[in-house]
Amino acid sequence: MKGHVMAKKKMLRALAGETLAVPPVWMMRQAGRYLPEYRATREQAGDFLSLCYNSDLATEVTLQPIRRFGFDAAILFADILLIPQALGAELWFVTGEGPRLSTITTARDFEALKPAEVIHETLAPIYQTLRNLTQELPAETTLIGFAGAPWTVATYMIAGRGTPDQAPAHALMRENRALFRALIERLTEATILYLSAQVEAGAEVIKLFDSWAGSLKGADFDEFALEPCRRITAALKERHPGIAVIGFPREAGERYIGFGRATGIDCVALDNSVSPEWAAEHVQRDGCVQGNLAPSHLVTGGSALVEETRRIRDAFSGGPHVFNLGHGITPDADPANVQRMIDTIRE
Numbered sequence: 406m407k408g409h410v411m412a413k414k415k416m417l418r419a420l421a422g423e424t425l426a427v428p429p430v431w432m433m434r435q436a437g438r439y440l441p442e443y444r445a446t447r448e449q450a451g452d453f454l455s456l457c458y459n460s461d462l463a464t465e466v467t468l469q470p471i472r473r474f475g476f477d478a479a480i481l482f483a484d485i486l487l488i489p490q491a492l493g494a495e496l497w498f499v500t501g502e503g504p505r506l507s508t509i510t511t512a513r514d515f516e517a518l519k520p521a522e523v524i525h526e527t528l529a530p531i532y533q534t535l536r537n538l539t540q541e542l543p544a545e546t547t548l549i550g551f552a553g554a555p556w557t558v559a560t561y562m563i564a565g566r567g568t569p570d571q572a573p574a575h576a577l578m579r580e581n582r583a584l585f586r587a588l589i590e591r592l593t594e595a596t597i598l599y600l601s602a603q604v605e606a607g608a609e610v611i612k613l614f615d616s617w618a619g620s621l622k623g624a625d626f627d628e629f630a631l632e633p634c635r636r637i638t639a640a641l642k643e644r645h646p647g648i649a650v651i652g653f654p655r656e657a658g659e660r661y662i663g664f665g666r667a668t669g670i671d672c673v674a675l676d677n678s679v680s681p682e683w684a685a686e687h688v689q690r691d692g693c694v695q696g697n698l699a700p701s702h703l704v705t706g707g708s709a710l711v712e713e714t715r716r717i718r719d720a721f722s723g724g725p726h727v728f729n730l731g732h733g734i735t736p737d738a739d740p741a742n743v744q745r746m747i748d749t750i751r752e
């Protein structure tokens with residue numbers, strides 16, 4: 406496009422606050438097991454972590470859903486648990502069950518962690534994946550980098566695995582608040598360094614996944630979900646003026662209200678437990694929102710998929726909106742339903 410003024414990408418326009426006739430669309434976990442081409446590349450890589458650290462194959466799986474569906478944004482293929490690994494925690498994935506980590510429950514466990522500054526040694530291949538993608542993505546596709554928010558990552562580090570109610574993390578927060586705070590602080594520092602390096606490698610938007618924010622209430626939500634998001638956003642914007650940040654305090658419920666203003670993020674991502682009409686009135690009034698189709702519609706399809714897609718598109722049509730799911734697409738989703746969702750958004 407040399408010699409021409411390139412029109413700003415659709416995703417970046419929405420994040421800058423523009424109301425578009427057709428919203429940009431992408432999906433959480435869009436590179437994943439519901440796609441046969443992902444399963445083939447994953448097989449080639451061996452296991453999931455090997456795929457994350459193989460820049461060529463991670464680039465390939467990031468591109469697969471873009472080729473197939475023409476999404477407006479590509480999200481880096483990696484995982485939120487690479488940060489604990491880069492800090493020295495052991496990490497492995499048990500097939501059919503999910504992640505396992507060495508646990509952090511005592512001051513000794515915490516002191517064995519590495520300082521935030523050394524994470525780049527482990528995470529260099531992730532930055533290479535982003536550099537590859539800047540060369541290979543279509544000109545109109547926005548490149549998203551990401552990290553887990555400190556609270557969500559801490560819940561896995563403390564329990565050593567995913568937990569339905571994050572009880573071990575809540576217990577440590579009550580029983581040894583100083584240790585818990587130190588862990589959140591280390592993760593906040595590491596996340597700033599990690600995301601900053603992602604922007605330098607070519608990420609145009611950053612998303613912070615706080616998947617378990619909904620289990621924090623009252624002052625704990627302020628201290629451990631809102632404040633880390635605010636600090637990370639401020640640090641990124643200071644280092645990289647103009648970088649857009651999407652926050653996802655999943656299942657925050659009424660705490661979605663004002664979250665964008667309080668943290669300085671550019672877009673609040675919504676899960677599907679809130680209605681789009683409610684969110685349009687209470688959250689989108691402050692700026693861009695992303696969401697929030699229930700992933701189950703991509704399994705069941707039919708007229709309900711089309712009706713819900715239209716409902717969400719129409720509810721958010723009065724302001725800036727990025728169409729997405731309320732959570733990651735599941736392995737049993739039908740790719741034909743993804744195409745139907747996109748056709749409905751763009752009809």
Ligand SMILES: Cc1c2[nH]c(c1CCC(=O)O)Cc1[nH]c(c(CCC(=O)O)c1C)Cc1[nH]c(c(CCC(=O)O)c1C)Cc1[nH]c(c(C)c1CCC(=O)O)C2
Pocket residue numbers: 432433434435436437438447453480481482483484485486502503504551553567614616733
């Ligand atoms: C909690 C969490 C994790 N990872 C992530 C979160 C936060 C968002 C959420 O709540 O889903 C985020 C994540 N995980 C992955 C991405 C890549 C980008 C994307 O496509 O959105 C992102 C942004 C790839 C992945 N991360 C994982 C897969 C499946 C790996 C495989 O191929 O077997 C993918 C594509 C594995 C993973 N990684 C994690 C779990 C719990 C699991 C196992 C669950 C499962 O098997 O689906 C930790």
